[in-house]
Amino acid sequence: MKERHENDEEQSLKLFALYQNIFEVYDLYKDIFEILTSALFYACASIWLSKVGLLTIIHVIYSEKFYKAVGEAESACIQLMKNRNYSQGQERLFVSVNQMNRTFSKMNSCGLxxxxxxxxxxLMGAITDYAVVLLQFTFL
Known part of the structure; x- marks a missing residue:
């Protein structure tokens, strides 16, 4: 009986040691998963921010090209109207283009x-200001 009690005691200690090992492995798993999750989050956030920045730059470039083309069309109409050698249809075209340019306004984002x-x-100024403020909070 005593021997059986000692075996039970020994077996219980081994099971408890195994149980402790399981929790240690679980803690390691949590740490590794947290590192992977945060690394994945930062990678996805970086890719997303890069994509948004690139799309914004492309949109701005094409918008600026369009604004430049509108200005050149208006200048061409004004120069051709000064020539006085144009038909009545061309005159209507020049006047219509000038009227449309008076009502033309640049694209805005919700009026902001x-x-x-x-x-x-x-945007670069705002990002720089934000980064400086964060650095000040970090180091001061």
Whole structure:
């Protein structure tokens, strides 16, 4: 009986040691998974921010090209109207183009900012200001 009791005691200690090992492995798993999750999150966030930045730059470039083309069309119409050698149909075209250009306004985002070449500069300024504030909170 005593021997059986000692075997039970020994077996219980082994089971408890195994149980402790399981929890140690679980803690290691949590740490590794947390590292992988945070690394994956930062990688996805970096890719997403890069994509958004690239799409914004492309959108601004094409918007600026469009604004430039509209300005050149208006200048061409004004120069051709000064020539006085145009038909009545051309005159209507010039007048219509000038009227449309008077009502033309640059694309904006909910009235907050215009989508033009200065948008990138404003965004970079805001990002820089934000980074400086974060660095100040970190190191001061």
């Amino acid at each position: 900012f215009c989508v033009d070449a200065t948008l990138i500069l404003c």
